[in-house]
Amino acid sequence: MSIGDRRTSPRGWVRRLAVLMLAVAALGTVGCRQDMQDQPYYEPFEASELFDNGTTNQPLPAGTVARGLLKEDTHYWFGRNESGQWVETLPAQIQGSRELLERGQERFEIYCSVCHDSSGSGRGMIVRRGFKQPQPLYEQRLKDMPLGYFYDVATNGFGIMPAYSKQVPEDDRWAIAAYIRVLQLSQGSTVDELPADVRNELHEALAADHGDSSHE
Template sequence: MRRFFIMGLTTLLLSSCDDMNHQPRYDSYERSPLFADGKALQAPPAGTLARDDVLNGEALANRPTMSPELLQRGQVEFGIYCTPCHDAAGYGNGTVPARGFPHPPSFHIDRLRSAPSRYFVEVISNGHGVMYAYADRISPQDRWAVAAYIRALQFSQNADPAALPPQDRARIEKARS
């Protein structure tokens, strides 16, 4: 009986705490001592992506021209966001699936080799299966860069070594032995 009394008293005391309903807050254009400029309303940090931004929609609609810079940017973004699950070569054997998360599909299966580049951009934007959307993390231009880099990965895994310059073939042969 005493235990029920203590539990009831504890519940009563905890429910009487009403701090959550009376927290200090600021209206948008009110002055605030929290920030150096004295304003409560702050500009979003550089690189913040608005989901409904018209410019982002245009950037998604227009595929950029292929260039070494685009591939390099795609490689950087792929390394940051995709490698943990898809691994560096795109086979779906990253560190996250190695710890029990479902394996993503390999980029080297026929279905994804024949998929248009826009498919990868849409998956990055909206997510697919257990992969969540990266629209708030990766800019539209960088989504196209990642799609271009995925295409380069796909090509690299089935490229004919005879098409390479002799010095690159020698490096490959040296690495194999």
């Protein structure tokens, strides 16, 4: 083997240089990737000497409420006044109207009648299949309860009855509460308590009905 063999030709040098430059370029990209992956910010639960508890996770300051979740209006959110008593009226933002009662009826039929029955008697299908029978919603004790009580029961449940705050939003729970008053009025009221025009309509309908059946 001669010395001449070990000398590198000019072409060989060019190739070596190219390989070297490629290696440097590759190193450069790797370095860049590492930088992106490991950025100089703290991740959740990362150790940190900056805080007394030794972690980047810090407890919320006492009394913190997420934006939009401050439930200051106890009437609307809890059916209670500021001293914690159930309210007798609808909250200011819920308009008492025929539409409200119709919405309440629809929601009651969907969520409550399965146990309470459409009339509120407490003999809904689930009860007929063995669930505990609730008292009629139109019994005197419940007639005497403030409106906020029904909103509260729909929100938090009562005894064995589950809460409905997850399935039924606030406005609809108020609509249902208002509709329970309709059910209470519909049971045990006398014809004389009806408005005059409705009373007349009823009398006419009854008279017509009577007339029909007498022909048979």
